[in-house]
Amino acid sequence: xxxxxxxxxxxxxxxxxxxxxxxxxxxxxxxxxxxxxxxxxxxxxxxxxxxxxxxxxxxxxxxxxxxxxxxxxxxxxxxxxxxxxxxxxxxxxxxxxxxxxxxxxxxxxxxxxxxxxxxxxxxxxxxxxxxxxxxxxxxxxxxxxxxxxxx
Numbered sequence: 001x002x003x004x005x006x007x008x009x010x011x012x013x014x015x016x017x018x019x020x021x022x023x024x025x026x027x028x029x030x031x032x033x034x035x036x037x038x039x040x041x042x043x044x045x046x047x048x049x050x051x052x053x054x055x056x057x058x059x060x061x062x063x064x065x066x067x068x069x070x071x072x073x074x075x076x077x078x079x080x081x082x083x084x085x086x087x088x089x090x091x092x093x094x095x096x097x098x099x100x101x102x103x104x105x106x107x108x109x110x111x112x113x114x115x116x117x118x119x120x121x122x123x124x125x126x127x128x129x130x131x132x133x134x135x136x137x138x139x140x141x142x143x144x145x146x147x148x149x150x151x
Contacts, residue, residue, distance in 0.1 A: 001038040001046050001101050009105055029112055044097045046104050050115045054090040054122065056083065060131070065090055068125035072118050078111070079118035092118045 006025050010017040015027040025036045037047045056062045062083065069081040069090060078094045092115045098104045 001043065001098070001104060005101055006036060006038075009101075009108075013108070030116070034112075034115075044099060045095065046098060047093055047095045048108075048111050048115065049091055049093040050119060051084075051091045052087070052089045053092060053119055054126070056085075056088045056090065061126075062088075064126060064129045065122075068122050068129065071125055072122040076114060076118040076121060079114050081118050081122050090122065092122070 003019065003023070003025065007017045007019065010025065010027055015029070017025050017027045020026050020035070023037075027034055027036075032050055032053065035049050035051060037049070039045055054065065056065055062085075065083055069083055072081040072092075073079065078096065080093050080095070082091050082093065083089075084091055094111045094114055096104070096107075096111075
């Protein structure tokens with residue numbers, strides 16, 4: 001995979017790619033910032049990622065995020081959802097090996113859909129695991145009796 005070809009491919013697909021200082025190619029998709037990495041010493045490896053899509057704010061949230069990331073990774077083909085603990089956020093990534101750039105280009109849109117599905121699953125699991133606020137219902141004895149007897 002080479003940078004010029006990747007930049008041209010993304011531009012032809014309607015994205016506006018930019019080249020980051022570290023050599024990653026970045027682009028926007030449906031409001032999110034995505035990146036594509038590859039390595040000169042491993043020309044078959046390529047990674048597409050959706051970085052920093054969820055910020056971890058508390059130790060409790062970190063534990064819930066680890067569980068959600070594990071399940072989202074297990075239930076979504078190709079995708080990995082990882083906590084980047086040093087940055088306190090979550091990334092979704094799809095790594096693959098390709099012989100030729102055309103192979104990556106052929107599955108590019110599917111990879112975006114896969115990342116989107118993994119992120120949606122992670123977010124769903126995080127919402128389901130949110131602790132309920134401690135709002136105790138205070139009822140007087142006559143209210144309880146009336147409720148129980150339908151009066």
